[in-house]
Amino acid sequence: MKILFEIAKTQMLSRSRQTLIATLGVTFGIGMFIVLVSFMTGVNILLEETMLSATPHIRIYNDIAVQKTSIVNEYAQTQNNINLIHHIKPKNEKRNLKNGLLMVENISKDAEVLGVSPQVSTQVFYNFGPIQMNGNIVGVNIFAEDKLFDLKSKMQAGKIENLLTAHDAILMGTGLAKKLNLNVGDKVTVSTPDGTLKLLQVVGIFKYGIGAIDDFRSYANIATVQKILKEDTRYITDINIKLKDYYQAKSIAKEYAQKFDYKIEDWETANATILVSFTLRNIITYATSLTLLIVAGFGIYNILNMTIYEKMRDIAILKAQGFAGRDVLGIFMIQALTIGILGGFSGILIGFLLSLWISTIPFDSGGFLAMDTFPVNFSPRYYIIGLVFGLLTTTFAGYFPARRASKIDPVEILRG
Amino acid sequence: MLALKTQHINKYFYEPVAFQALKDLSFEVKKGEFLSLVGKSGCGKSTLLYILSTMDTDYEGTLEINGEILTGKHYNELAHFRNEHIGFVFQFHYLLPEFTVLQNVMMPALKLARYQRSEIEDRAYAKLKLLGIEAQAGKKASKLSGGQQQRVAIARALINDPAIIMGDEPTGNLDSANTQVVFEIFRELTTKYQQTIIAVTHDDEFARNSDRIIEMKDGIIIRQ
Structure with a gap:
């Protein structure tokens, strides 16, 4: 050879x-x-x-849905009558998850779950002189949120703990803060969709590196947002979940969909494109x-x-x-x-x-x-x-x- | 004792037209015999030689070398048989140009791997010495003159001490002095080492001086 x-x-x-x-x-x-x-x-x-870094692996929320058929419609079809009600509007339902805190407790027992963060989020206007800027406020347990998205590393100014010590405090996205010309320590008035005004203090500025978040979002304590919305302490609108293995999200989301009667969205579906x-x-x-x-x-x-x-x-x-x-x-x-x-x-x-x-x-x-x-x-x-x-x-x-x-x-x- | 035996060898060519090159050839060659195959161009002597060499397997009849029937064997077996028992000398010396003279001579022995490398090297030197060209051992084969190359090719044919040495006009490209040298070597191999030589030649004198002549014409033996 x-x-x-x-x-x-x-x-x-x-x-x-x-x-x-x-x-x-x-x-x-x-x-x-x-x-x-x-x-x-x-x-x-x-x-x-x-x-x-900004998307929960699974998000549970109350999707606003229009009732497809009304009782009148069903009745009309069977009785050979004519139904004159058009363009049905949704009922004035609250956007919260009923028994939300119980769900959180339930989910956090799941071995596949790394962290759960209950949230109260609402659309608001940030008032900047005569101008109103569109945005939202997310009420969170700041440590739970930190566990999910590592907020600490994203802070540009201030600390996340400041949220707990100060009264009516918020952490603001860097893009939004720039637009509103706000720095740590400054105050801003927000108005909710139903017209309530609230004065809040900026105690920190964060940056995710995603414009869609940094230009619109502020974090506050759950209690602060509940207060703005005039809701009780059980009022929760979203549950964000972080998994140990995020490729399991799809199957776990399916599992939860059978357990809970709410919209369950995994990150792959949310970011399909x-x-x-x-x-x-x-x-x-x-x-x-x-x-x-x-x-x-x-x-x-x-x-x-x-x-x-x-x-x-x-x-x-x-x-x-x-x-x-x-x-x-x-x-x-x-x-x-x-x-x-x-x-x-x-x-x-x-x-x-x-x-x-x-x-x-x-x-x-x-x-x-x-x-x-x-x-x-x-x-x-x-x-x-x-x-x-x-x-x-x-x-x-x-x-x-x-x-x-x-x-x-x-x-x-x-x-x- | 027989070195080679053929029975009823027939060979056909189909290109460009169907043509029978060899017609029912049967003959025997004794061990230690110096045989010349002669005849005009196209008489079939080279065709016969390549059948005897086991390289051409597309023929009818049987071929037997050293008592072993080679007809119908697998080409890998035949390659091994050639390596061990047959030495080749071609008209145009056909050395591998990139290799040294020594490497060229050693190559069939390294393939056979009967001896250790160092021993093969010694034997290759011995063969080169026998042919009087041991001084060229380290040179590239392509740097040698025609006569020297032919002698290297003979040394290479001898390296595995084959039973039969076949030559296709082994002296066809040499001057008379070198032809004489090659002839003397062949003669010595048959007498001293009992090796058999079968050479196709056009050189009448070379043929006359060999032990036996087989003359062919149109695919048949007309004189032996």
Whole structure:
């Protein structure tokens, strides 16, 4: 067997330039595959994390629904009468979850659940001189909310504990605070949909990095919001749940839907369009980078084919000396695999170095995302995929020319 | 003792037109015999040689070398058999150009792997010495003159001490002095080492000096 390696080595070294080019083809293919996939998945992970940093894994709330059919309508159909009531409005129902606190207690016993945060949220207007700005106030147990969304790390100014010590205090989104020209310690008047006015003090400013939250939301204690809404202490409008494994959200949401008669929404359903865009981006990335690898494979195929064409006579001599077809196949497969392995490992190295470099390039997302440089995912998984696929490509690209070489009839060549 | 025996060998070519190249050839070659195959171009002598060499398996009849029937064997077995029992010398010396002279000579032995590498190297040197070209051992094969290359090719044919050495016009590309040298070597191999030589040749003098001549014409043996 050793002699086959020797022959392969000599042949490759005597054509070092072609060997190098073929190897570089594989290196480039695998390197670019790793860079593209690492970068793309890095972006996806950042977006997913940003999304999940503000989205509960499961949210339970009371969805406002119009009664589809009225009793009058049902009666009218059976009795061959005419119903003249059109455009039925919803009843004046409260938006709260009945027995909400009991539900919270129930859910927090679930082993799959990491944290539960009951909320009271309401639309409000923030009064800024003569201007009214649309927004909302979310009444929370601030420590439960912190457990879900790591609020502490998102505070730009002030502390979350301030909410408990001060009277009628709020934590305000950074975008909203900027618009209202408010700083920690300043006061703001809010008006609720039913016209109640309330003076609140800003004790902290937070930033999620998501405009839809930072520009509209304030946090307050549950009691404060209940007071604004003139509701009792059992009044809860939302329950946010964080799970141990957020990919379980869909199935757990289904389970809860049977238990509770409210709208249960998991994060995947709530962000379906974003998740679809992740999938599409992944498909494009894989398609592009696998094409690169296949092109590299054609390079190997071409170069081995040329070698075999030029070495027909040598192959015939080897066969005359007693080298069998499988030995010749071996000689050329060794060459293909050597190119594949060398190219593969240098591709991994190049891919890693390029990824490392990209991860240091500053990128200004305009404050929408919590990032300073390009996000890159250094998961070893993609390095393994790249290497395996690179080796597969070279094996295939090498096999067909090698098999052709093994089938060369020496008599035909030697007789001229 | 017989080195080689054929029975009723028929060979057909179908391209470009159907044509019977060999017609019912049966003959025997004794061990240690120096045999020349002669005849005009296209008489079928090279075709016969490639059948005898086991490389061409597309024929009718039976081929027996060293008492072993080779007809119908798998080509991988035949390759192994060639490696061990048959040495080849071609008209155009056909060395592998990227390898050194020594590597070229060692290659069939490394394939056979009957001896250790160091021993194979010693044996290769010995063969090169026998042919008077041991000084060239370290050179690339492509750097040698035609006569030297042919001698290297003979050394390579001898490395596994084959029972039969086959040559397709082994001296066809050499001047008379080198032809003489090669002939002397062949002669010595048959007498001293009891190896059998079968050579296709156009060289009348070479043929005359061999032990036996088989002359062919139109696919049949007309004189032996």
